[in-house]
Amino acid sequence: MRKLVIYYSLEGNTKLLSQTIAQNLDADILEIKPKYEVKRKGFMKYLWCGKSVFMKEKPELERIEINIDEYDLLIIGTPVWAGTFTPALRTFFDKYNIKNKKIFLFCTHNGGPGKTLENMKSELDMNNIVDTKDFVNVSKNVEINKNIAEKWVEEVISKINV
Numbered sequence: 778m779r780k781l782v783i784y785y786s787l788e789g790n791t792k793l794l795s796q797t798i799a800q801n802l803d804a805d806i807l808e809i810k811p812k813y814e815v816k817r818k819g820f821m822k823y824l825w826c827g828k829s830v831f832m833k834e835k836p837e838l839e840r841i842e843i844n845i846d847e848y849d850l851l852i853i854g855t856p857v858w859a860g861t862f863t864p865a866l867r868t869f870f871d872k873y874n875i876k877n878k879k880i881f882l883f884c885t886h887n888g889g890p891g892k893t894l895e896n897m898k899s900e901l902d903m904n905n906i907v908d909t910k911d912f913v914n915v916s917k918n919v920e921i922n923k924n925i926a927e928k929w930v931e932e933v934i935s936k937i938n939v
């Protein structure tokens with residue numbers, strides 16, 4: 778069974794856990810990158826990114842070279858922005874009509890996951906969502922979260938006999 782970790786990350790938390798999971802599962806990894814991303818700081822970051830969520834924007838993405846059809850299991854990760862998944866993933870879900878995959882979903886946040894995982898599930902309703910997980914305050918508790926991520930994928934994988 779071919780496995781692919783797909784993620785978007787602005788500040789590195791989701792990236793770190795995606796890398797941990799990919800390494801642990803011996804999976805390929807795909808970073809979703811908006812074509813034009815201005816990295817803003819402080820209040821402007823929340824304002825700009827928050828606006829993008831509320832407007833349900835779909836930013837243009839950098840070209841994806843990987844053929845997602847070749848994978849059976851996808852592990853998809855996002856930061857939580859304003860209680861939901863990030864605009865880059867909105868574009869991704871819209872552009873790649875993902876169907877008939879086994880999927881693990883995860884998000885990283887600072888205590889308010891909102892409806893991120895439910896909203897991602899709705900976008901992926903033609904698939905088998907095997908399990909979901911949220912990770913809190915990753916940058917403050919790096920080792921603990923890496924550990925939880927490793928255990929999570931190991932446990933779920935063993936249940937689905939991959």
Ligand SMILES: Cc1cc2nc3c(=O)[nH]c(=O)nc-3n(C[C@H](O)[C@H](O)[C@H](O)COP(=O)(O)O)c2cc1C
Nearest residue numbers: 786787788789790791826856859860886887888889
């Ligand atoms: C625009 C913006 C909105 C955010 N909204 C939330 C939120 O609603 N709830 C929450 O717990 N954390 C929120 N956060 C914090 C991030 O979800 C958290 O730091 C996450 O781990 C960042 O992932 P990254 O490092 O992969 O970008 C927000 C961060 C940003 C930049």
